[in-house]
Amino acid sequence: MSLLIDGAQRYLADLLPGDVSDVRALKLPTLPYFLQDAFELGQLRVHGHEVVLAAAKTAQSQQTLHRMLSRLRDAAQSRVLYVAGHLTSYERKRLLSERVEFVVPDSQLHAPSLALDLRERPTTSAPRSEVLSLGPATQAVLLTLLLNDGGDMTTRAIARKLGYSPMTASRANRELEAAGLVRVYKQGSSSMLALAGSRSEMWAHAKPLMRSPVTKELHLAGPVPERTGLKLAGESALAELTLLSPPAEPVFAIGPSDWRTYGSEFNLREQAESDTFKLQIWSYNPWLWENRATVDPLSLTLSLQDVFDDRVQIALDELESSAWERSSA
Numbered sequence: 001m002s003l004l005i006d007g008a009q010r011y012l013a014d015l016l017p018g019d020v021s022d023v024r025a026l027k028l029p030t031l032p033y034f035l036q037d038a039f040e041l042g043q044l045r046v047h048g049h050e051v052v053l054a055a056a057k058t059a060q061s062q063q064t065l066h067r068m069l070s071r072l073r074d075a076a077q078s079r080v081l082y083v084a085g086h087l088t089s090y091e092r093k094r095l096l097s098e099r100v101e102f103v104v105p106d107s108q109l110h111a112p113s114l115a116l117d118l119r120e121r122p123t124t125s126a127p128r129s130e131v132l133s134l135g136p137a138t139q140a141v142l143l144t145l146l147l148n149d150g151g152d153m154t155t156r157a158i159a160r161k162l163g164y165s166p167m168t169a170s171r172a173n174r175e176l177e178a179a180g181l182v183r184v185y186k187q188g189s190s191s192m193l194a195l196a197g198s199r200s201e202m203w204a205h206a207k208p209l210m211r212s213p214v215t216k217e218l219h220l221a222g223p224v225p226e227r228t229g230l231k232l233a234g235e236s237a238l239a240e241l242t243l244l245s246p247p248a249e250p251v252f253a254i255g256p257s258d259w260r261t262y263g264s265e266f267n268l269r270e271q272a273e274s275d276t277f278k279l280q281i282w283s284y285n286p287w288l289w290e291n292r293a294t295v296d297p298l299s300l301t302l303s304l305q306d307v308f309d310d311r312v313q314i315a316l317d318e319l320e321s322s323a324w325e326r327s328s329a
Contacts, residue, residue, distance in 0.1 A: 002040040004055040007105035008083045021045040034313035055083040059207040062094045136283035138172040155191040213282040221267040237294035244315040250277040255285030
């Protein structure tokens with residue numbers, strides 16, 4: 001059993017002596033694979049009630065986490081207590097607003113269904129400023145750095161690659177530094193950007209702060225105009241990079257500036273038809289993976305993380321596990 005699950009059991013047992021059982025592995029053969037893969041799971045009895053303890057194996061967006069916990073609760077037909085090692089004030093507020101019951105071992109517990117609600121213990125340390133989410137430009141800068149084998153890059157090179165002004169790039173640097181994701185330093189006259197940890201660590205740290213780049217999806221008819229330089233996206237890109245079967249309607253992505261330039265050349269349809277393709281309009285240009293037919297695997301993961309289809313989630317797991325090898329190929 002994971003340290004978080006064991007810590008939650010000990011914390012509950014200390015609060016309710018003699019009223020909390022030992023924790024055991026959750027045995028539920030019908031539990032969807034993507035839920036088994038997303039959480040460390042344990043089961044115990046509290047006040048005579050069966051409770052499932054769920055600790056996320058990797059960082060998830062708040063929206064994804066809420067949906068997964070709802071699916072877990074439905075599948076287990078039991079109370080579910082989300083276990084976290086730490087919660088920011090923003091995460092705590094979101095969980096409270098979504099009526100998710102949670103426990104942070106040795107710190108706080110919110111489980112109204114068990115008549116338990118303990119506030120976080122006060123701390124004497126100064127509060128840290130929290131970056132609640134990354135803007136589109138900042139997200140694109142970080143993904144560019146992550147896809148660059150984790151190697152340091154000049155701010156000028158990143159800005160040029162993404163088509164951003166020096167002011168936009170500098171603002172992104174400050175936001176990423178405040179989030180503890182990068183460090184900015186000088187090398188001669190150049191401003192350099194370096195990851196604050198390994199690529200996998202920074203991806204896990206940043207993922208809850210990032211959002212899907214897709215701002216709108218449209219059904220368009222006719223052949224794909226070649227000069228627009230569209231990239232395969234969505235399930236089409238996932239099928240290209242994994243063993244997933246491609247969708248009946250191909251999916252492509254376009255950036256905001258290209259959409260403004262070429263949007264009038266497309267024929268809009270109300271719904272999917274035999275001759276249509278789906279076009280995703282992104283909040284940043286989907287060119288982070290140069291000389292590839294698909295969008296980059298990290299942006300692709302973010303764009304599909306809220307799709308609750310077991311086939312897609314299994315393929316995303318496969319993609320994420322090999323993302324760093326692919327990005328350096």
